[in-house]
Amino acid sequence: MRITGYRTLTTVQDWGRPIGDANGVYADGLVRIPIVIVETDIGITGVGLGPHVEIEKVFSAIEGEDPRGVTALYDRMLRRMFKAGHTGAVFGTIGALDTALWDIKAQAAGEPLWRLLGGRDRRVPAYASGLDIALADDELVALYQTYAERGLRAAKLKGGLDIERDRHRLALVRDVLTDAGHGTRPGLMLDVNETWTRKQAVRHIGELERTLDLTWIEEPVRRWDADGHATVGRGIRASVASGENLTGLEQFRPLIAAGAIDIVQTGAGWGVTHFLRVSALAHAHDLPVSPIGTTPVGLLHAATAVPNHLVSELQDLRPPCGVTIDLHVEDGAYLLGDHPGLGIRVDEEAIATTVRRLPDPLSGGSHIRPERAGHRLS
Incomplete structure (x- = not known):
């Protein structure tokens, strides 16, 4: 072949x-x-x-x-x-x-693929991640109720711009997941996408931890800042998660060597081999790994075969337009199917009809770093 x-x-x-x-x-x-x-x-x-x-x-x-x-x-x-x-x-x-x-x-x-890689269990634990910073309170509650109906009992919210707003939104989602779990304490995470300095991170999370129990804070400072991540980790109770934007073992090594991150993340777009190698490096340091991505199907298969997988991100409950995937979500987890390979099927005719809907890659969005990121007083 x-x-x-x-x-x-x-x-x-x-x-x-x-x-x-x-x-x-x-x-x-x-x-x-x-x-x-x-x-x-x-x-x-x-x-x-x-x-x-x-x-x-x-x-x-x-x-x-x-x-x-x-x-x-x-x-x-x-x-x-x-x-x-x-x-x-x-x-x-x-x-x-x-x-x-x-x-x-x-x-x-x-x-x-999960079987070929040596996985035993097709079930991959998941947490909800709605990319939700723009939602009003009622929209936020409705969204996480939808995730809760699929059995998810952990959620990661977007935030980092306002302490009291983050506290309020995290509490809303905590209550949704607590009710769905009949009183079971949910997992709560906050992702700020590199928007803080070290001092801002410790202050912001310290304030939140006065009333909330956070599982992890994600990308509190710039992705490559090993000393900064370690400083944040020493100043808060929550775990520090990062790595989705790191590419290659050489970028992970300084953060892991410095004891700077507690949850090692890898982006779905970087591929299966990368995830397997990062997982082995993390495992050698007794650290868990967690895949990140809109459609992380490749890493879900690989996650079944590594001993230190913790939980995988679940963003949209629907796949991209023109794409079908042999998996479903129930009881708080992805359940992978038996179709050979990744189980992805692409309808090229359906995708062709989406051309007129493709957003301009130069338009605004979360892929552009704001001019004042890390330079706000509050």
């Missing part, structure tokens, strides 16, 4: 409501979802969700190769791009191709 080509598509995730975080909001709730399809000479195709940046150059490292040699091909892609820099969106392209290769390998073996 040989890799013969690839195709790229872009669909949309239609949330049907505003979504965003401390950095900005997508008012129309539409987010671009890039897709890579890898083709082989025997007709098996693999699907990866992730960027297309520099894809011709990255793909040249694997063209004509046997896709079943996934981990060696992953390193081959990294080597091909090391001068240009295999980080950021380029790392996402490598991750998308890597995920597609794992999909092909599992399909060729006639097994779901």
Whole structure:
């Protein structure tokens, strides 16, 4: 079996409501979802969700190769791009191709990827994450009631701009999840997406912890700031979670070595091989891992095969337009199916009809860092 080509598509995730975080909001709730399809000479195709940046150059490292040699091909892609820099969106392209290769390998073996990787249990514990900073109180409550109906008993809210507003919103969601769990204490997390300085983080979380029990605070300071994460961790009771925007083991190593993070996160767009390697590094330091992403299907399969998976993020309950996935959510967890590979099916005709709805990548949203981030007095 040989890799013969690839195709790229872009669909949309239609949330049907505003979504965003401390950095900005997508008012129309539409987010671009890039897709890579890898083709082989025997007709098996693999699907990866992730960027297309520099894809011709990255793909040249694997063209004509046997896709079943996934981990060696992953390193081959990294080597091909090391001068240009295999980080950021380029790392996402490598991750998308890597995920597609794992999909092909599992399909060729006639097994779901979770089984091929050595997973025993198809159940992957989840927490609710509504990208909810723009919602009014009644909208917030209604949203998390929907998650609670699926059995989720932990939630991560977006915040970081106003202490009292965060306290109020966290309490609303706490009450929703407590009622759904018949009094069981829920897990509460706050994600501020790198919007604070070290002092702001300790002050803000310290104030919240006077009345709330937080499981973790996510990305309290800039993603690469090992000393800053460690400082925050020493000043609060909650765990510190970070890593979704780190690319490559070399970026994780300083934070883990400094004891700066308690929950090691990996972004779904960076690929399966990356997640497996980060999980092994974290496991060597007795740290749990937690996948992050809108559609983290590749990492959900991989999570079944690592001993230190804690919980995975569940954002929208619907997949991107034109995409179907062999999984469902019940009793607070993703339940993976038995379809060989990742279980992703792409309807290219349906995706073609979404072109007119694709948001302008240069328009505002949470992907643009505000000018005053980290420079507010309150």
